[in-house]
Amino acid sequence: MIEDKITEYPTTYDAIVIGTGVSGGWAAKELCxxxxxxxxxxxxxxVNHIEDYPTMHKDSWDFEHRGAQSKETQKRQHTQSRLWGGTLTKPESRHWFVDDLKHPYNEVKDYLWLRGYHVGGRSIMWGRQSYRWSEMDFEANKLDGHGVDWPIRYNDIAPWYDKVEKFIGVSGKNLGLAQLPDGKLSAPMELNCVEKDLQKNIENEFDDGRLLTIGRVANKTGDTAHEGRSNCQYRNRCIRGCPFGGYFSSNSSTLPAAERTGNMHLRPNSIAYEIVYDAETKLASGVKVIDAETKEKFFFKASIIFGCASTIGTTSILLQSKSERFPNGLGNDSGELGHNLMDHHYAVGARAEIEGFEDKYYKGRRPNGFYIPRFRNLGDNKTKAKNFVRGYGYQGAASRTNWKRAVSELSFGKALKDELLKPGHWVVGMTGFGECLPYHDNKISLNYNKLDEWGLPTLDIDAEFKDNEMKMREDMMNQAVAMLKAAGYKNVKGIMGKAIQGACIHEMGTARMGRNPKTSVLNKHNQIHAVPNVYVTDGACMASSACQNPSLTYMALTARAANHAASEFKKNKKV
Structure with missing residues (x-):
């Protein structure tokens, strides 16, 4: 990119946080x-909490054309249109997702990069499933030799899990499992009758410790006070933004907390593209920014920089941050920057129909499902898999079908209408979420031949699942089928979709933590080894992926790192 006039902002901040999603919000809160x-x-x-959620109260009949997508929408949001049958591009939520023509990237192999460019980021649209990682997750790389050893263990992060869970409000049930540590949880949501039946049958029919529980979800329950938030209302419209603050988002929780201190200056429409390195101090001196609307360029100075712009976003900025000292990107002495991109693999599992509960129903629209924790490769012979390492868990739900079943009915007239006014038969489904190993050749890189409208390089994304994940997927489907059959359900069908990286929206890696600067980018406090006043605490920092949803871990790591940065700053007035 050709460098032109840059306006240097006169204020020197104590800290700059790049990004406002789950990680950026926590960094802002803790630093402020x-x-x-x-x-x-x-x-x-x-995006202001409540006032900028345009579809929060709309019903399905309030949308034009019954919410159908136009061809123009599908063209401009072609990435989102490829996921979940295009549900993300329906009018209730498509305003949260980027225009792919305006924000292109390059798929060397099939890759779905789901992005939301607005204050709050994907914290508005996330699935809210919140599970701790265990000691076996932090030890896994060392024990089986894949990737590099994490520089921390569960006990290092456990107090920060406590803090995050209590602040965001995670509901669920503690189980006393080594592979899924207990947390500071509020009252669990209730399983419905079929889910309870499946829970009982799994417990009775399998002797390898597998079990079913309600999901642990960042939807508020119980009587704990959270400023500006009320309990979940069971509307199941979370992706639209919740006017009740019933689920955690940066907009409803961490950013307001930061703002209340009087120490935060929030600047939207600010595209960070370079962290500037000062060769004399051997520290970063600030961040270069393009105004997204005017395309003016600014330089903001600070003593501490936090990269929280998402896994791929943060690493893109680091790769663009070149200097004589770091010709291949800031902190890239190891050559690992941009490599080891991971995502969970899913779109595999099973579904079934259930008889015998026709007189039962459920109340409300619970924004949560059940969870089956990992039961493979737990360190004993009974759970050891023969042909793959690591493990997987399941998420799922049971429900009654609705009037849409009429599409396949060979009937008409009054009898059909009367029948469709009744709830349909019960169905249950479960989807596996499997761990992906950290492969060096799964990577992102800058493409200076294809620039975006701000003159910045686009990204080439080259990643795929490999043999270990494919073998794991077979077991994921087979065990899902086995559990539904063992429960006595009807028409059990295995599901095996295509495994595409990015589709799970759990991208991780590319600036991994590690003990050795020769093989990693970050140290145990999430600092760049050679530039200690730059912290990376979003998904880019991850050295492995586990199989649990990762956002809770991002938040805990961020809270821990921000308090470390603040402590060092107060001691030295610089890091």
């Missing part, structure tokens, strides 16, 4: 509450 004057940047538009 520690007294640091903090500039928070987001490349997208401002």
């Amino acid at each position: 509450e520690n007294g640091l004057k903090t500039l928070v940047l987001d490349r997208g538009r401002m």
Whole structure:
């Protein structure tokens, strides 16, 4: 990119946070509450809690054309259109997702990069499933030799899991499992009758420790007070933005907390593209930004920089941050920056129909499902898999079908209408979420031959699942089928979809933590080894993927790192 006029902002901040999603919101909150004057940047538009949720109260009949997508929408949001049958591009939520023609990337292999460019990022649209990682997850790389050893263990992060869970409000049930540590949970949501039946049958029919529980979800329950938030209302419209603050988002929770301190300056429409390295101090001096609307360029100075722009977003900025000292990207002495991209693999599992509960129903629209924790490769012979390492869990739900079953009915007239006014038969489905190993050749790189409208390089994304994941998927489907059959359900069918990286929206890696600067980018405090005033705490920092949803871990790592940064700043007035 040709460098032109840059306006240097006169204020020197104590800290700059790049990004406002689950990680950026936590960085802002912790730094501001520690007294640091903090500039928070987001490349997208401002989103104010409640007032900027345009579809939060709309019903299905309030949308034109019954919510059908136009060909233009599918063209401009072709990535989102390829996922979940295009549900993300329906009018209730498509405004949260980027225009792919305006924000292109290059798929060397099939890759779905789901993005939301606005204040709050994907914290508005996330699935909210919140599970701790276990000691076996942090030890896995060392024990089986894949990737590099994590520089931390469960006990290092456990107090921060406590803090995050209590603040965001995670509901669920503690189980005393080594592979899924207990947490600071509020009252669990209730399983419905079929889910309870499946729970009982799994417990009775399998002797390898597998079990079914309600999901642990960042939807508020119980009587704990959370400022500005009320309990979940069971509307199941979370992806639209919740006016009740019933689920955790940066907009409803961490950013307001940061703002209450008076220490935060939030600047939307600010595309960070370079962290500037000062060769004399051997530290970063600030961040270069393009105004997304005017295309003016600014340089903001700070003592501490937090990269929280998402796995791929943060690493893209680091790769663009070149200097004589770091010709291949800031902190890239190891050559690992941009490599080891991971995502969970899913779109595999089973479904079935259930008889015998026709007199039962359920109340409300529960924004949560059941969870079956990992039961493979737990360190004993009974759970050891023969042909793959690591493990997987399942998420699923049971429900009654609705009037849409009429599509396949060979009937008409009054009898059909009367029948469709009744609930349909019960169905249950479960989807596996499997761990992906960290492969060096799964990577992102900058493409200077294809620039975006701001003159920045686009990204080439080259990643795929490999043999270990494919063998794991076979077991994921077979065991899902086995559990539904063991429960005595009808028409059990295995599901095996295509495994595409990015589709699970759990991208991780590319700036991994590690003990050795020669093989990793970050140290045990999430600092760049050679540039210790730059912290990376979003998914880019992950050295492995486990099989649990990762957002809770991002938040805990961020809270831990931000408090470390604040402590060092107060001691030295620089890191």
